[in-house]
Amino acid sequence: MSSIGKDLRKILGDKQVLDLPEDVSAYANDATFYIAKKNPDAVAVPKTTKDVSEIMKYAFKNKIPVVPRGAGSGLAGGCTPVHGGIVLDMKKKDRILEIDHKNMSATVECGVVLNNFNRELARQGLFYPPDPQSMSVCTLGGNIATRAGGPRGVKYGTTERYVTGLEMVMPDGTVMTPGGKVMKMSSGYDITHLMTGSEGTLGVITSAHLRLLPMPAAKRTIVVTCTTVDQAAEIVSEIIAAGAVPAMLEFLIKLAISVLNKYISPPLPLLGEAYLLMELDGSASQVEDETRDIKRICTGMGAVDVRVVTDDAESATYWWARSRLYPGMLQIFKRVITEDITVPRNSIPEFVRRVQAIAASTGAFIGLAGHAGDGNMHPTILHTEISEEMSKKAEKAIEEIIRAGLDLKGTISGEHGIGIHKNKFTELEHGADQIELMKKIKAAFDPHNIMNPGKIWIEEAR
């Protein structure tokens, strides 16, 4: 039993602390266990903001690293406790505090699972668009901490657009409530949005005010079969340029569809090399008009097939299967490393070509999928074996993909966050001056560097 565990028991009681090795090892990594895993000394399971505050006071006084954690489904090693210390498992702080129709705003605790939130909103005819594909388990706190997004980014943007206020605990235990339910705010620095996407490095997000939308009246799924990957990329560009705004516009290669077809009912005939999966939403007439426009564009550009799915149950199988693409690829491959480079949307065809060239030159097997509609691509390094040689190829391919993305004026992460997966590339993206500024901001929040240390940039030796 670690002394940290013993101390935490005094603060929280026995039931809210784990410190046996068999227990804490469950918190050693997120879905990127192959990058790093490290057992925390103890796991604390706070149920109230006061619990969090007491833990932080203790950690601050004793300079112990603290890593907040939602579902642990992240893809960047953001919640991997690389320096040990305390993991805060926030999943039991999971109440929906208020759904306020008059303000179209919800107040939620950080541990609420996104899909549970969605279910409650659907019952009330409301809509919260951000849709990271781990939505069946991921928490709203984790979403906010990573500025998470998903397919709906193309029309609705990602999490930060919906956060209007927070309750948070500072590293020294101080509780603050930046922002609120107001629709706009020009008062002072925007602490709310500084916290949003801070990956647990500045403080602990304990609850949030989220902006809501009315549920769209109509929805429709369209599946486009394209002869080549290039053609699919060109069609995406054309759809965007034509001013059409699908709610989701997903890009998938044949390999992905072949895995997902087991879950798509009826399965999609594999007649092309690349596929676009779209959802249109809005009023019924809007959806009709957009369907017609998109059909015309796709057919005009030589798509093999444009399938308008009218059956809701069938549509659902596509989107459900799509959300499981990441674990699904493990049916075929031994390891799957997913990137989330995002480029300006007119650069998608060029980016796709460059990724194909990188695959050819490095010998890495790179799958392509992505929320192409918003420029967010997921080049995925697919390992046919676990070996040093394969890892080297993958590393080289990832670096080249990142450089290609930056060269096209893109960003190295559209929605996963940086964590430890890409922290050696943030300086390349932002430049030394910006990283220096980020470090100063962190020091202002967290003078002892106890909040999730080792993330976002490469740290100096401790």
Next chain:
Amino acid sequence: MKLTDYSEIISRCSQCSFCQEYCPSFQAMGTENFLAKHRMNLIREVLIDKTMPESDRFREILDKCLLCTNCTRNCFSLVPIDEIVIAARSEMLKNQKGLGALKRGFMSRVLSEKGLRSIAGMAGSLAGKVGIGKNMPQISSKPFDSIYKGTIKAEGEQRGRVAYYTGCGSNFLFPDVGASVVRVLTANGIEVVIPENITCCGLPLISEGDIDGAADMMRRNIEALSEVDAEAIVMDCTSCRMMFIKKAQKMFGKDDPIQEKIIQLLLKIKEPSAYMTEKGCAVQSKSATKKVTMHIPCHSDRSAEKNLVAMLKSSSAEYVAMDNPESCCGAGGTFYMNNSDMSEKLRKIKVDDIKATGADIIVTECPMCRFYIQLGLPDKKVMHPFEFMAGE
């Protein structure tokens, strides 16, 4: 089904954590140490790589798996999580002696055929000794197979002939279920033959890690059922069906001649109402007008429900779907006997969902779900769908 056979497959777990949506153990305990994913990590570290000792805590975490198979059914990386847990328990069983082993072996013996008969009298005392046996279902003094034997003729014109594989639930614990299945089938023109020499499906044994014992029983069943002259073999228990349909082939070597017999049988094994629907029987309940809802047992393959729901809807009762009908009730076979904290939490959620429907009758195929839900819901009636069909 040796653990070493899984050492590569276990690495397929991507750690995506999607099993948080499905794992009742995680849902009841609330922390990731009790999550399906973490069991895979621990089994690899302790029993395959041997980088961690086989500690009490490790055993406890493994024992807190209900083997509901919900994670396996929904794992997109296709990791057979429940099988790996079973293989790990088998590995541990080899290393275990004393009271622990007695406790493990106890339920295996209780539900094996011979064991159950002979143990009925002494169950209380032995169970008391190993600290289990509280809230155990009563073993009937008149098991189904002491009343029904041989061939039971169809009423009216004969439409078909089935063998009824009577699971331990319908034989020893709730023989009225067996009687109802026979009554409904024969009333619909189906001749029913009760196969000789059948035994328990073996699930209680593999749950405790006794893979060899379960394989012996399965072999006996396969041999016995292969002898029967019938166009279908009906099974009224979701777990028995799972054992035959999903597990039987994996229990024997690829070259074992039993495999051919299993394949032949797989074509014939059916849920009784599915068979009746195929035969065009009118599946109707005689129950008085009441509200009825259905709990779907974890081991259901999710295909029987369609027929059963259609049956409930065509009855004079009002069918009300409960929220999350598939969520685990906490019983987990005999799991609840050793893990009452966890099981009671899960049952509370289930009972609340049931109460919200306002139903008077809850039907469910699994005898253990039925027993355990009934304990938590004493003022309602929980029964098998065929009892409901037969008019209770």
